[in-house]
Each structure stands twice: as structure tokens, then as C-alpha cells.
Amino acid sequence: MKFCMLITVIFFGALPFAALAQDTQDVKTAVERGKLIFEQNCLACHQADGSGVPHLAPPLIKGTFVGGDKEKVIGIVLHGLENVEIKGEYYANPMPSFDYLSDQEIADVLSFVRTSFSNEASEITSEEVTKARADTKTK
Amino acid sequence: MIILAASAALLWGFHKETSEGTSLRLPSGFSAEVFADGLGEARHLVVSPQGNVFVKLGKLKDGKGIILLQDVNRDGKAEKESGFGTFEGTGIAIGNDYLYASSDEQVYRYALDGKGNVKDPDSPELIVTGLINRHQHAAKAITLDTRGHLYVNIGAYSNACQERDRTKGSPGMKPCPILDSAGGIWQFNAAKRNQSYGDGKRYVTGLRNVVGLDWNEELNQLFVTQHGRDQLFQLFPDLYDAKQSAELPSETLYAVKEGDDCGWPYIYYDHIQKKKILAPEYGGDGKKTGGEKAIDPAVGFPGHLAPNALLFYTGKMFPAKYRNGAFIAFHGSWNRAPEIQKGYFVAFVPFKNGKPAGEWEVFADNFAGKENLKSPGEAEHRPCGLAQGPDGALYVADDVKGTIYKITYTK
Numbered sequence: 001m002k003f004c005m006l007i008t009v010i011f012f013g014a015l016p017f018a019a020l021a022q023d024t025q026d027v028k029t030a031v032e033r034g035k036l037i038f039e040q041n042c043l044a045c046h047q048a049d050g051s052g053v054p055h056l057a058p059p060l061i062k063g064t065f066v067g068g069d070k071e072k073v074i075g076i077v078l079h080g081l082e083n084v085e086i087k088g089e090y091y092a093n094p095m096p097s098f099d100y101l102s103d104q105e106i107a108d109v110l111s112f113v114r115t116s117f118s119n120e121a122s123e124i125t126s127e128e129v130t131k132a133r134a135d136t137k138t139k
Numbered sequence: 140m141i142i143l144a145a146s147a148a149l150l151w152g153f154h155k156e157t158s159e160g161t162s163l164r165l166p167s168g169f170s171a172e173v174f175a176d177g178l179g180e181a182r183h184l185v186v187s188p189q190g191n192v193f194v195k196l197g198k199l200k201d202g203k204g205i206i207l208l209q210d211v212n213r214d215g216k217a218e219k220e221s222g223f224g225t226f227e228g229t230g231i232a233i234g235n236d237y238l239y240a241s242s243d244e245q246v247y248r249y250a251l252d253g254k255g256n257v258k259d260p261d262s263p264e265l266i267v268t269g270l271i272n273r274h275q276h277a278a279k280a281i282t283l284d285t286r287g288h289l290y291v292n293i294g295a296y297s298n299a300c301q302e303r304d305r306t307k308g309s310p311g312m313k314p315c316p317i318l319d320s321a322g323g324i325w326q327f328n329a330a331k332r333n334q335s336y337g338d339g340k341r342y343v344t345g346l347r348n349v350v351g352l353d354w355n356e357e358l359n360q361l362f363v364t365q366h367g368r369d370q371l372f373q374l375f376p377d378l379y380d381a382k383q384s385a386e387l388p389s390e391t392l393y394a395v396k397e398g399d400d401c402g403w404p405y406i407y408y409d410h411i412q413k414k415k416i417l418a419p420e421y422g423g424d425g426k427k428t429g430g431e432k433a434i435d436p437a438v439g440f441p442g443h444l445a446p447n448a449l450l451f452y453t454g455k456m457f458p459a460k461y462r463n464g465a466f467i468a469f470h471g472s473w474n475r476a477p478e479i480q481k482g483y484f485v486a487f488v489p490f491k492n493g494k495p496a497g498e499w500e501v502f503a504d505n506f507a508g509k510e511n512l513k514s515p516g517e518a519e520h521r522p523c524g525l526a527q528g529p530d531g532a533l534y535v536a537d538d539v540k541g542t543i544y545k546i547t548y549t550k
């Protein structure tokens with residue numbers, strides 16, 4: 001009986017852990033991929049520590065848009081952003097469109113940014129980017 | 140011997156003490172003091188012949204955009220601070236008993252009295268209006284010549300005149316339509332009201348963004364410092380690596396004459412190859428040259444250092460080597476990332492017979508207050524403005540905290 005219980009614990013108890021481990025691994029991979037995409041496309045203006053450039057490019061640290069609505073932040077990467085007030089400041093350099101990145105790449109880079117620089121937002125999936133891209137096309 | 144040692148120690152102590160108030164490193168014999176502090180975004184500044192220091196603010200302080208600093212007891216620090224002008228901006232200059240100051244669209248002037256005070260601070264004359272401001276490179280830096288002309292930088296609202304600004308894969312526009320109304324220096328009548336594009340003329344074209352400019356009275360010629368284009372590596376990773384992109388293109392000092400073209404956006408200057416290189420947006424590969432009609436710079440500096448102020452030194456306080464040479468305030472880079480950032484210093488370019496003579500050198504260093512900056516947000520101070528006092532002292536404005544430094548020399 002005791003043996004049976006042990007089996008049960010191992011069997012059922014381990015399941016959620018296995019799922020969690022799998023999950024963490026996926027996120028880690030997405031975030032790792034996202035970090036590389038960030039370095040190639042975003043770091044120049046937003047800087048390695050996400051602090052941005054005073055007056056020119058906004059910080060991503062505890063970012064208003066970064067940690068906010070998923071559709072909005074995906075839209076910023078797809079279409080760029082210009083002349084918008086962020087926490088009482090205007091930034092002179094326009095952010096270009098990164099629509100040449102794939103849905104997976106945009107999802108990865110946003111997952112990286114939303115879990116870095118003191119941001120604690122949820123990751124973004126490539127399906128969500130696909131949907132946002134399609135939505136703007138039909139608009 | 141003992142007396143010598145003691146006096147040397149005293150001198151050293153004194154020197155150390157005077158520089159301790161600031162983080163600056165200076166050549167031997169020079170010292171820096173904080174003349175004023177806490178002005179916020181102190182951009183350019185100018186000193187009247189009587190010693191009144193006028194500072195132009197990029198952000199209003201207590202509702203004022205120009206700050207007057209006065210060192211009443213002549214102890215090297217300002218005791219009196221007052222403000223006027225309700226517009227933000229960068230440019231400020233003095234000529235013919237007038238103080239000129241700019242917003243990002245306009246240039247105003249205020250009549251000065253015999254004591255170097257503004258006669259009517261509440262009603263300036265509007266000299267130039269309607270200049271293009273699309274946020275990027277919007278600062279309208281100004282200077283005056285000795286023949287009644289006002290020179291205004293109108294920066295290009297673009298990085299490299301691509302169809303879609305700063306967008307990978309977007310081609311360069313040819314001809315670049317921005318150059319009609321920006322990307323150059325415009326000349327206006329310094330005494331005529333309400334001028335706009337139609338009243339002035341495009342004096343020099345092909346300049347992406349000039350924040351430092353000064354009229355060289357020895358040569359009767361305008362000199363300008365250009366901010367070179369950004370993001371070679373990010374936009375063209377197949378042609379440039381991150382290290383090349385940190386170093387290139389050059390930041391440039393030009394001696395210009397009416398009608399000159401400095402080549403932006405079609406070319407950039409490469410101080411390593413000492414050549415004008417075709418921009419990759421226009422078919423360049425980092426090696427192909429171009430811009431046969433564009434002038435060469437007088438000096439090419441490492442990339443992205445951001446030369447925000449230029450001043451030809453005509454004073455007598457500093458040693459002879461500095462006379463008629465050029466001081467340049469380098470605001471400091473951001474586009475060298477992921478490499479270490481550079482700049483955040485005032486450089487000196489020695490001149491002889493109207494031409495740069497010898498290598499440029501760092502004159503006042505460590506405005507940032509720390510080494511090996513990864514990002515510009517870490518800098519405690521960033522030099523943005525330069526001015527010469529009637530005694531020959533050099534004033535430097537910082538636009539992070541609004542510290543005004545006074546640099547003096549003692550034999």
C-alpha cells in the first residue's frame with residue numbers, strides 16, 4: 001500500500017513539475033532567442049541595459065508600453081512609433097517599423113523585453129503576432 | 140628646497156582643491172570651478188563683454204528659457220541668477236549689442252544696454268520664424284558674423300534620407316527632398332524682423348545636423364561641426380560590424396564658404412581611410428568613394444561623439460598654443476553601443492595660419508564622472524555649450540544637471 005502511494009505521488013506529483021520544467025525551458029529559449037534579436041535590432045537605441053538615450057530614445061525599464069497591452073506593444077514593433085509622449089517626455093528619434101522580422105522573432109524579442117529591465121509582463125506568442133499583423137492588414 | 144617643496148605642495152593642494160568641486164580632468168595649470176548649478180537642460184551659453192553669462196535652456200526652469208548668471212563679487216561663482224524668455228531651445232549668441240536666442244522654430248533678439256543687461260526681457264523682436272521642426276535634429280543652433288548676418292542650423296529630420304527613416308532595407312531618396320528646407324545652414328539678416336525661408340538663403344547644404352558652429356574672425360569664415368549618420372551596422376549588418384559602426388562615420392569639423400555642399404546624405408567621411416565614402420543607402424559598400432563635389436572636412440573625429448558646441452578661442456588667459464584654436468564640446472555617444480561609449484569631453488584642435496595644425500586632443504575630460512560608460516544615461520554631466528568670458532576663461536554648459544563650469548588658467 002505504502003509502495004502504491006509512493007508510486008502515485010511520483011507519478012501524479014511529478015506531472016505538473018515535468019510540465020513546468022518544459023514550460024520554463026520554452027520560455028528560456030524564446031527569451032534567449034529574443035535577446036539576440038534585441039542585440040541586433042533594438043540595442044543601438046534602447047541600449048544594453050534598456051535605459052534608452054535621453055531625449056532621443058525612450059527607456060524600456062518598467063516601460064509603459066512594454067509591460068502593457070500585448071496588441072499595442074506588438075503594433076509598436078510592427079509599425080514603429082513617433083512623437084508620442086511617454087511618462088511626460090518626448091523622444092526625438094522615430095522608432096522604425098520592424099515588420100520585416102518574422103512573427104516568431106517579434107514574439108521572441110518582446111518576450112525578452114517584457115521579462116527584462118525590471119519588466120514583469122507575460123510573454124508573447126507568435127500566434128498573437130500573426131493575429132495582430134493580420135488585424136492591421138484588414139484595417 | 141624646503142620652501143620650494145612646501146610651495147609645490149601648496150600649489151598641488153590648491154589645484155586639487157579647485158578641481159575637486161568638479162570631476163573634470165584638465166591639463167596642468169588649468170582648474171575648473173562650478174560657476175552655477177541646477178539649471179537643468181543647459182544647452183548653449185554666451186558671455187557679454189561685461190561678464191554676464193546667458194544660458195539657453197532646452198527645458199523651462201520656473202517658466203523661463205534663458206538664465207542670466209552674474210558673478211557680482213568676482214569670486215568665480217555666480218551669486219545672482221535670474222530668468223526671462225518663455226521659449227525652450229538651444230541657440231544663443233551676442234552681436235552688435237543684441238542677445239539672440241532660438242527656439243526649435245524661431246530666432247528672437249533682445250537689445251542689450253551698456254552694462255550687458257537685457258533692456259526689455261518681456262518683448263523680444265522676432266527675427267526668424269517658421270523654421271521646420273520635425274523633432275529629430277530640431278535644435279536651431281545659431282551664430283553671427285561681423286557683417287550683420289545670422290547663421291542658423293536647420294538639421295535634417297532624418298538619419299540618412301531613407302524613404303522610411305532608420306528602417307532596414309529602405310532605400311535612400313535621390314534627390315533627397317529634405318535638403319530644400321533642412322540639412323544645412325541658412326543665412327539671414329541679423330537685424331530684419333519676421334524673416335522665413337524666402338528671406339534667407341541656404342548658405343551651406345549637405346549637413347545632416349550641426350549643433351556646434353562659430354564664426355572665425357581671424358579668417359572671416361564659418362566653421363561647423365556635423366553629427367554624422369547613425370546605425371551603419373544595424374541597417375547594413377552585411378557591410379559593417381559593430382566595431383566599425385562604432386567608429387564610423389566620422390564626426391566632422393568643416394570650414395565652409397557660401398554654396399558649399401558637405402555631401403549628406405549621399406556620402407559620409409571616413410577618417411580612417413581619409414576618404415568620402417558612398418553611403419550604403421546609395422549603393423556604397425564601405426569602400427566605394429563618392430561626393431566629388433562635396434568638400435572635405437578640416438578634421439574627422441571618431442564616430443558618434445556628438446560635437447555639440449564649437450568655439451574659436453581668442454582670449455589671452457590660456458597659453459599661446461590655444462590662441463585661435465578650436466574647442467569642441469562632445470556631448471558623448473549613444474550609437475557606439477554595444478561598444479563602450481565615448482566623448483563626454485571638451486576637445487581642442489590646434490590651429491596655425493587658419494588651418495588645423497597637429498592632432499586634436501582631449502582638453503577637459505570626465506564630465507560623465509565615470510569610465511567605460513555602457514549607455515549615455517549613466518553620465519552625470521554632458522558638455523553641450525561653450526563660451527569665452529571677457530577675461531579669457533572658458534565656460535562649459537552641461538545639459539544633464541545644468542552645471543556651468545568655469546575653466547581658468549594660472550601660470
